[in-house]
Amino acid sequence: MKKLAIPLVIGLIGLVLIALSFMRSKQVNVDDIDISIDKASFIMPAAHRVYANPDAMDGKYYLFKAKITNNTSETLEDVTVKYRIPNYVDWTELTVSGEMFPGQTLVVPCYPKLKNDITEKTTESVEKTEIEISWDGAEDDDIIEEDFTFKLTNRNEYVYTGIKSEEISSWADMYDNDALIACFVTPNDPIVKYYTQNLQEKLLKGEAASVTQKPEDAVRFLAGIYEATRKSHMVYSGTKGIPKSTEDVQSIVQQVRLPREVITGNTGLCIELSVLYASVLSAAGIDPIVYMVPGHAYPGFRMNGQYYAIEATGIGGEGLGNIMTAEEAFNQGQKQLNEFIQKSQAGDPRYTIVDIHNVNAQGVTSMDLKDNDFMRKKVDNIVASWSGNSLVQPNSPRDPKIRVPEPGIRTNNNALSFSIPNGWQTMMHPLPQMPIVTAQVIAPDQMTTVTIYDIAVSNAQQGMATINQYFSSYGMQVDYQINGNTLAGQTYSANGNFSWIGKVLRRQGGIRIVAVGTQDYMYNQNSGIINQVYNSIK
Amino acid sequence: MKSIINLIVCIALLSSIGAYSQSQQKIEMKINEVGNAKLNISMTMKAQEWQIWNSNYGNNPSALKRDIERSMPAYFLDDFKLEKDDMNRSFNLSLNAYGVCEINKRGKWIVDTEQKDAQLTELSETKYMLVSSPPEYGGNLQQTYIIELPEDAKNIKTDKNAFGKTVFEFDMDAPSSGFNFIRWAGILLFIVGGGWASKNMLDK
Numbered sequence: 001m002k003k004l005a006i007p008l009v010i011g012l013i014g015l016v017l018i019a020l021s022f023m024r025s026k027q028v029n030v031d032d033i034d035i036s037i038d039k040a041s042f043i044m045p046a047a048h049r050v051y052a053n054p055d056a057m058d059g060k061y062y063l064f065k066a067k068i069t070n071n072t073s074e075t076l077e078d079v080t081v082k083y084r085i086p087n088y089v090d091w092t093e094l095t096v097s098g099e100m101f102p103g104q105t106l107v108v109p110c111y112p113k114l115k116n117d118i119t120e121k122t123t124e125s126v127e128k129t130e131i132e133i134s135w136d137g138a139e140d141d142d143i144i145e146e147d148f149t150f151k152l153t154n155r156n157e158y159v160y161t162g163i164k165s166e167e168i169s170s171w172a173d174m175y176d177n178d179a180l181i182a183c184f185v186t187p188n189d190p191i192v193k194y195y196t197q198n199l200q201e202k203l204l205k206g207e208a209a210s211v212t213q214k215p216e217d218a219v220r221f222l223a224g225i226y227e228a229t230r231k232s233h234m235v236y237s238g239t240k241g242i243p244k245s246t247e248d249v250q251s252i253v254q255q256v257r258l259p260r261e262v263i264t265g266n267t268g269l270c271i272e273l274s275v276l277y278a279s280v281l282s283a284a285g286i287d288p289i290v291y292m293v294p295g296h297a298y299p300g301f302r303m304n305g306q307y308y309a310i311e312a313t314g315i316g317g318e319g320l321g322n323i324m325t326a327e328e329a330f331n332q333g334q335k336q337l338n339e340f341i342q343k344s345q346a347g348d349p350r351y352t353i354v355d356i357h358n359v360n361a362q363g364v365t366s367m368d369l370k371d372n373d374f375m376r377k378k379v380d381n382i383v384a385s386w387s388g389n390s391l392v393q394p395n396s397p398r399d400p401k402i403r404v405p406e407p408g409i410r411t412n413n414n415a416l417s418f419s420i421p422n423g424w425q426t427m428m429h430p431l432p433q434m435p436i437v438t439a440q441v442i443a444p445d446q447m448t449t450v451t452i453y454d455i456a457v458s459n460a461q462q463g464m465a466t467i468n469q470y471f472s473s474y475g476m477q478v479d480y481q482i483n484g485n486t487l488a489g490q491t492y493s494a495n496g497n498f499s500w501i502g503k504v505l506r507r508q509g510g511i512r513i514v515a516v517g518t519q520d521y522m523y524n525q526n527s528g529i530i531n532q533v534y535n536s537i538k
Numbered sequence: 539m540k541s542i543i544n545l546i547v548c549i550a551l552l553s554s555i556g557a558y559s560q561s562q563q564k565i566e567m568k569i570n571e572v573g574n575a576k577l578n579i580s581m582t583m584k585a586q587e588w589q590i591w592n593s594n595y596g597n598n599p600s601a602l603k604r605d606i607e608r609s610m611p612a613y614f615l616d617d618f619k620l621e622k623d624d625m626n627r628s629f630n631l632s633l634n635a636y637g638v639c640e641i642n643k644r645g646k647w648i649v650d651t652e653q654k655d656a657q658l659t660e661l662s663e664t665k666y667m668l669v670s671s672p673p674e675y676g677g678n679l680q681q682t683y684i685i686e687l688p689e690d691a692k693n694i695k696t697d698k699n700a701f702g703k704t705v706f707e708f709d710m711d712a713p714s715s716g717f718n719f720i721r722w723a724g725i726l727l728f729i730v731g732g733g734w735a736s737k738n739m740l741d742k
Contacts, residue, residue: 011727
């Protein structure tokens with residue numbers, strides 16, 4: 001028996017060690033799980049829908065993202081990450097990863113769904129986010145807890161940039177949040193809707209720009225908004241806009257009164273008036289644009305690829321003097337727009353536009369606002385003031401006070417002219433490798449173009465053969481039909497199909513082909529502007 | 539969840555150079571056995587494109603790094619290395635992206651392509667090619683992705699996620715967790731003890 005005792009003890013110790021090795025493997029050393037948190041310095045309640053949407057602006061507006069690396073020797077199962085913001089977001093599960101192997105990294109971004117009443121927040125506060133990371137079999141002591149603080153601004157605060165001050169190197173960096181101004185554009189606000197309906201009915205006595213898609217109708221509506229603000233004695237006035245530091249971010253923080261506050265308060269700053277115009281235009285189905293220039297902003301709209309603007313601050317105020325008429329304000333806006341186009345074409349990064357519906361499509365949507373009886377009554381009072389004095393006589397199409405500009409292109413020594421929509425860029429001899437291309441005019445969408453070919457041949461057939469020859473050396477092919485002096489065709493290339501229509505014009509020493517078109521899939525959408533340009537070719 | 543495909547957009551050209559030129563960009567993405575990726579992006583440009591790219595990013599690589607990080611919020615990126623070849627107007631950018639793959643609740647590894655009906659070409663068992671032309675650039679930029687999944691990936695197939703976008707799905711075992719000294723010592727002692735006891739019993 002004694003002989004068996006020692007080997008049995010050794011075997012038993014072996015068994016114990018084997019059992020221990022399995023028991024130990026299930027114990028995870030929490031210190032070996034690395035956590036790194038990258039967080040936002042502030043959240044703007046006005047943009048709460050942007051922060052909640054992982055697809056908005058390619059997901060760049062997040063509250064935090066956590067990097068979790070499993071540096072233990074064990075596989076973690078059902079790794080769960082959850083967070084909460086006391087008083088704003090209850091415990092919410094962000095992700096569950098089925099398994100997390102040793103060495104594996106899990107990256108979890110957080111897009112918080114703040115409650116809609118966040119838009120009623122009128123004071124700034126510092127809030128805390130709590131994060132919990134757990135996994136299958138984790139004891140209470142194992143659960144990893146992290147937290148951080150961030151600034152929750154009030155609903156009117158607009159922070160121009162979220163880029164850390166040490167990383168700012170350009171004008172665009174200082175105004176990185178330009179697109180978020182669209183969050184202050186509130187066409188669905190019941191008060192803005194009510195104001196717009198009154199404007200359409202009582203001031204303009206009918207308005208259908210979004211239906212007719214005629215720029216003159218839309219300009220009439222734009223002038224109508226101006227008249228409405230002028231008639232109600234709305235005045236230009238400043239609000240607080242001061243530089244503020246939030247941790248590593250230094251930015252100008254502007255108090256932006258919401259359109260409903262501008263309407264009922266009867267006063268606004270340039271950006272606030274721009275946002276009001278954009279809201280009303282959007283509510284009426286017109287594509288609003290806010291033009292951002294150094295130290296100023298003004299509103300306008302885009303229709304059939306053309307851009308228009310008005311100087312909304314022309315209302316001035318009796319205390320400030322110099323109250324412009326709607327015509328003067330529109331002319332001033334158009335003048336500024338021309339300067340804007342020149343500057344932006346010259347590459348000045350300080351001249352930018354916010355195409356409201358375009359950024360809406362990228363997930364930058366307006367805040368939710370509730371109806372308010374008191375504000376409706378205020379709107380009623382304002383509407384009454386419109387007809388209190390002399391009745392507003394908006395422009396009628398038959399007797400336009402405001403002339404809608406029709407810019408054109410004219411070549412110096414050749415008799416060519418056609419209308420170039422506002423905002424389109426003209427490039428002379430844009431393709432040195434293709435000398436037959438005299439000029440190209442490109443729409444802001446970079447898709448729709450007008451191309452002018454001057455070819456030393458005697459007829460359209462030969463002209464198209466020459467073009468085809470050039471194109472074939474770039475892997476492109478043209479299919480076309482000639483009917484008298486008109487052309488229609490498609491260009492096939494690796495970039496896709498390009499549909500176009502054109503005209504053949506006689507010129508000294510050859511012919512000129514003017515083709516206007518766009519990518520195949522955009523042709524229907526842009527057919528209005530294409531036909532307009534085509535019909536203006538002379 | 540954003541995909542790695544979006545990463546490259548911000549280093550593409552910011553301006554179209556005529557309607558008829560198209561630039562090519564090559565992106566190689568090699569995913570390792572724990573789901574992180576090594577990326578290599580290379581591109582050769584025309585003279586005018588090179589000037590624009592240099593003024594935006596080439597002369598300010600930190601802006602390039604920042605814009606890539608901001609365009610890829612779903613990942614942590616590091617180890618950026620930019621090599622420029624001014625003579626040939628080309629650059630090569632390499633970086634690491636963490637958390638490119640994740641394991642779903644069914645234990646499957648998932649890589650999101652963020653493309654609907656992505657046209658994938660199988661180059662080898664674990665290597666795929668995807669050609670994309672982002673609409674943001676009006677077809678003026680063609681991107682060729684070479685996606686290399688881990689060598690140990692098995693049962694690779696493409697599927698669609700809840701948004702109808704193409705994803706890679708595959709199985710992969712956990713990497714070996716190293717030598718377990720206690721377990722092997724226990725086994726050794728158990729064998730020695732058992733053998734010794736058996737011998738003593740037989741001697742009896």
